Amino acid sequence: MNNDIERVIYDQQEIDQRVSELAKQLNHDYAGKRDVVVVAVLTGAIMFTMDLYKRLDLYAHIDFVDVSSYQGGTSSTGSVKLLHDLKNDIKGKDVIVCEDIVDTGRTLKFLIDLLKDRGANSIKICSIFDKPAGRVVDVQADYVGFDVPNEFLVGYGLDYQGLYRNLPYIGVLKPSVYQKKHD
Template identity: 45%
Template sequence: MDAEHMGADLENVLFTEEQIQQRLGELAQQVWADYDGKHDDLLLVGVLKGAVMVMADFMRALPGSAAMDWMAVSSYGSGTKSSGVVRILKDLDTDITDKHVLIVEDIIDSGLTLNWIRTNLESRGARSVEICTLLRKPEAAKVEVDTRYVGFDIPPAFVVGYGLDYDEKYRNLRVIGTLAPHVYS
């Protein structure tokens, strides 16, 4: 879906499709270099559903092959605020013992969910657990999450597109933009 199809629901575009692709390409090159000699033990873990677009394009930008798996967790009771209570909806299919795990995320907001995921994966015997996120909202952080790879820092606005949704809508928007307040208020 293109931005012009959203009408008044989209307040403004923060990042174009081209900017997103360029930044993911840069991150992929950096990750590949940082894991040199460890590619066979590298496992990319995407967090469903939001990270689907990020994971797909990030993996395509890697200069070599890497294994992937998926987790789905829930921490949003309703609306736009995290409840802080995390529940695993879909666990990994892969044993991560002695693997270098790179969590691939769409956005870090409060950091509560991602902090829980990282701690959970570290407890499973991974050799290392790092984080790669396309977006981070530093002003919204409730806990500090050590994030090795960050695409863009953004203000604490409600954003949609490129996998990010509001009420399961707007994920297929090709850009990332701020959602107009009339949609969610």
């Protein structure tokens, strides 16, 4: 897998340090709150969410939602689908949505609207990666680990056709890897 990576953008140590910094900020901002729900967006945000959640010194439940706009390709389809819904009621609770990457913003907008409709007290977005150049919907994460270039990235939860998520770093996938599959 490492041979498929053009270059590493952020290594494991840099990511680990930034996750600790985000957890420290969330611990500060949510200190004293008792109705916090951390919502992990499957499947990409699992690694980030678990690393972050272990560092939270909060009374925080965890739940999962699966939303997709990629369906296995290299770019968003533009259509967002809810594949797995939350198991718990979030009405009146403070929700922290953990995302792997904010790219087009479509998924994030869909989730924010869904959670608002369900009566969340507050909704904040915590994303380990943000790709502002990919944005087509006007949404922003409240907590961001790293801004990343507008390239096809894999690792630390980000995938190409379900692969590369387990890389401990974030890197640019060589175009030859995904172009040959579409030729």
